[in-house]
Amino acid sequence: MTTMLRTGAGLSQSPRDPGGGGTSHRCERRITVPGLRRDEVAMLAGISADYYLRLEQGRDRKPSVQVLESIARALQLDEETAAYLVGLATDRPRRRRRTPKETVPSGVAKLVATLHLPAFVEGRYLDVLAANPLATAISPRLVVGANRLRDVFLDPAEQALFPDWELATRALIAGFRQSVGTDIDDPRFIELVSELSLAGPRFRHLWARHDVRPMQGGRLCFDHPQAGRLTLNREKLLITGTEGMMLVMYHADPESEDAEKLALLASATVPPTPSANRTVTCVCTVLTAAALALNPSTTTRWSCSWVGARRARRTAGPVLMVASAS
Structure with missing residues (x-):
């Protein structure tokens, strides 16, 4: 929460004093970071600048929900990000627990296998838990046992599928943060974040932004090695009775060139007689x-x-x- 509050407000700091608590003896030029100053955020939230500083520094770890909601309004956070901020400060016991194995309901597994659209099941940590052949035709990494975070950030072939890889990674991280929520002590979460943070600067940069976005549908553009440029609609449906599993499906606009390409990909997945x-x-x-x-x-x-x-x-x-x- 303290990191989120610090990144929420842009503070004027000197180049040699990133904490804003002293002065630079070599350079007096001030660097202005876009955003509100700390005292401006405090004023808009109706709290003192000293109290806001204590929250930033983690010296007050139990702010009220009303205070957090006021800060969220001052920072103009959207509903999802504001809820995430409040959730971080919720007073509830934390304990390390073994991550339970995610098992796809049998009915959903049968549905994925019979769908004539690219479809797969995504777990809470973006593991691929089920996938049909047409999904694998879109990306060979869409197979059971793969992880979308690892593939998109670490696999060059998967990265090449996305014409705008930076936009794709930004949306992926925001959705992952929303999916995990406040369970940041989960061993599976720690393993993934640690591995990807060490693997490259892109993940570290996006993780530090604290962007939160619900796992929802949209339009995706692929540079497919056989089909060429392919634009598909993506739907993400929450599977009831599970802890955050999503059924993900791709479909093309009717009677479009993308629909023709998708149909040809589908025909290539049918075993020949x-x-x-x-x-x-x-x-x-x-x-x-x-x-x-x-x-x-x-x-x-x-x-x-x-x-x-x-x-x-x-x-x-x-x-x-x-x-x-x-």
Whole structure:
């Protein structure tokens, strides 16, 4: 809580005196950090500047809810962040406890497996607890046992999926802080935060911001290695009867190019049958012949992947129809 109060108000400090408690002998120029000064926050909250300083320094660890709500209003915190601030100061016993194993309800697991959309279950600590093949087609890291924080911050291949990686990480950390809430003594929480804080400066910077945002839906843009630029809607639904598990689903706008790409990705996840293999071979043979007839001098070898089939369909649609029927 003390860190959150310090970052909430921008204080004028000298370069050699980051605490604001002394003067610099080498440089008298003052650096002004954008935001309210400590005494301004105290005045707007209706408390003394000395009391606000004691809260900042952790010398008063039991402020009333009314005081915290007044400070939240002075800092213009949104509802989620204000609730988080009040929760940090709630007087309740803390004890280290073993993190219980998160188990996906059987009905939800069956639902994920049968959905024709990319879907996975995310635990309280952003562990992937269940995922269907189409979700894995979006990202190979969306598999049971993976952790979204580790992958997004530490895996270069996962980072490459997000055109705006910095925005994605900011939203991810804000949602993680909201999900964990005040259980900051949980061993699982300590393990993750410690590991990622040591791994790189990006996580440390975002964690120090104390941003809080509810786990909710939105639009995500991917740079998919096969489908190219892919923009999908993301829905996050709380699974009742669990401690913060979320059912996450991606879907495209109807009749859009993104919907077509998603459908092609879905078709690639269907296990082929022996008869389907014969049909694909026939289709590829006829398509290759059609391509050579259209451009005999071409040296391009046609691929039987869905990307090649899509490209061929645009230039040789009637041939594809005949081949599929044969």
